[in-house]
Amino acid sequence: YNIVAINASYPAETLAHLIKYDTVHGKFDGEVVANTDHLIVDGKRVDLISERNPELLPWNELNVDIVIEATGKFN
16 A cells, blocks of 8 residues: 545644654654655655545545545544
């Protein structure tokens, strides 16, 4: 599987830091670069979306096969 997008309200720099320095898994040895609307993780682009309404998320446009909803809001 490839991670193609992250929907989060955090700035790209914060997400990059959280990926690079995970409190459970430790430091990620790969490269993580933050851009305005995407991250580059070990040379692979991960689009960043900041959408609170799940009906407006562009999963089809991004060719997403699996979505992991981890907020707990939609139990």
